[in-house]
Amino acid sequence: MEHIGRTSQPDKRMLRREFLSVRNRLTQDDVDATGRALAERALELAELAHARTVAAYVSVGSEPGTSALLDALRARGVRVLLPALLPDNDLDWGEYAGPGSLAQVQHGGKMALFEPSGTRLGPDAVTAADVVLLPGLAVDARGMRLGRGGGSYDRALARLERAGAHPRLVVLLYDTEVVAHVPAEAHDKPVHAVVTPSGVRRFPSA
Numbered sequence: 194m195e196h197i198g199r200t201s202q203p204d205k206r207m208l209r210r211e212f213l214s215v216r217n218r219l220t221q222d223d224v225d226a227t228g229r230a231l232a233e234r235a236l237e238l239a240e241l242a243h244a245r246t247v248a249a250y251v252s253v254g255s256e257p258g259t260s261a262l263l264d265a266l267r268a269r270g271v272r273v274l275l276p277a278l279l280p281d282n283d284l285d286w287g288e289y290a291g292p293g294s295l296a297q298v299q300h301g302g303k304m305a306l307f308e309p310s311g312t313r314l315g316p317d318a319v320t321a322a323d324v325v326l327l328p329g330l331a332v333d334a335r336g337m338r339l340g341r342g343g344g345s346y347d348r349a350l351a352r353l354e355r356a357g358a359h360p361r362l363v364v365l366l367y368d369t370e371v372v373a374h375v376p377a378e379a380h381d382k383p384v385h386a387v388v389t390p391s392g393v394r395r396f397p398s399a
């Protein structure tokens with residue numbers, strides 16, 4: 194398995210670089226406008242309308258903005274869980290209690306993240322989520338997601354499966370990041386839907 198993972202890694206790495214270079218050309222205005230449109234579209238999702246607990250994340254840099262969405266969910270009374278990166282790239286979780294409850298954390302050479310500063314609930318807390326909103330760099334027609342390369346969400350998704358939890362999996366992207374095909378490995382799991390500024394697209398697994 195390790196061997197299979199290694200051989201397809203160069204494809205993924207090159208693709209990640211390409212998608213990131215497109216994102217890096219966006220202005221702060223682009224990112225903010227995307228975030229507002231994304232929040233509007235996501236809030237139309239039936240899955241989110243019924244969710245009591247949503248696992249999300251705080252966007253950084255040129256990622257499509259999530260702060261409008263986080264605040265709208267919280268205003269609806271949804272319990273929003275946010276990830277905190279552990280040293281082995283696994284994810285711990287904490288509750289979102291508003292913009293003031295976030296702490297900026299620099300994890301070594303990785304990107305700086307905003308993480309919940311309150312009580313840590315443990316990696317299994319994600320199994321309580323009705324919907325998981327995932328970051329990514331691209332998604333294909335099967336719903337296979339190209340992630341950041343840390344394997345953090347691969348681990349969280351494996352944990353959900355082990356627990357017999359079946360939340361809806363929704364990736365948040367720019368329109369240009371919905372593509373025909375991304376390379377997938379045995380451990381990759383398809384998502385049910387993608388939300389972009391122009392709308393929601395559902396995948397065969399949905």
Ligand SMILES: Nc1nc2c(c(=O)[nH]1)N(C=O)[C@@H](CNc1ccc(C(=O)N[C@@H](CCC(=O)O)C(=O)O)cc1)CN2
Nearest residue numbers: 250251252253276278303304306328341342343345346
């Ligand atoms: N805003 C946000 N929060 C998030 C993620 C994310 O993608 N975006 N994560 C998503 O999993 C988790 C954190 N996991 C991370 C894993 C790796 C790197 C990172 O910096 N990776 C290197 C490249 C690694 C490689 O290619 O080997 C990099 O991006 O430069 C950052 C976060 C949870 N929180």
Ligand SMILES: Nc1ncnc2c1ncn2[C@@H]1O[C@H](COP(=O)(O)OP(=O)(O)OP(=O)(O)O)[C@@H](O)[C@H]1O
Nearest residue numbers: 198205339340341342343344345346347348351380
């Ligand atoms: N369930 C798992 N447990 C431990 N390691 C895993 C698991 N799934 C994947 N990995 C490892 O994580 C690394 C990154 O995998 P991959 O390139 O698919 O990341 P990604 O899907 O882009 O990232 P992310 O899941 O953070 O969005 C690989 O080395 C892979 O072997």
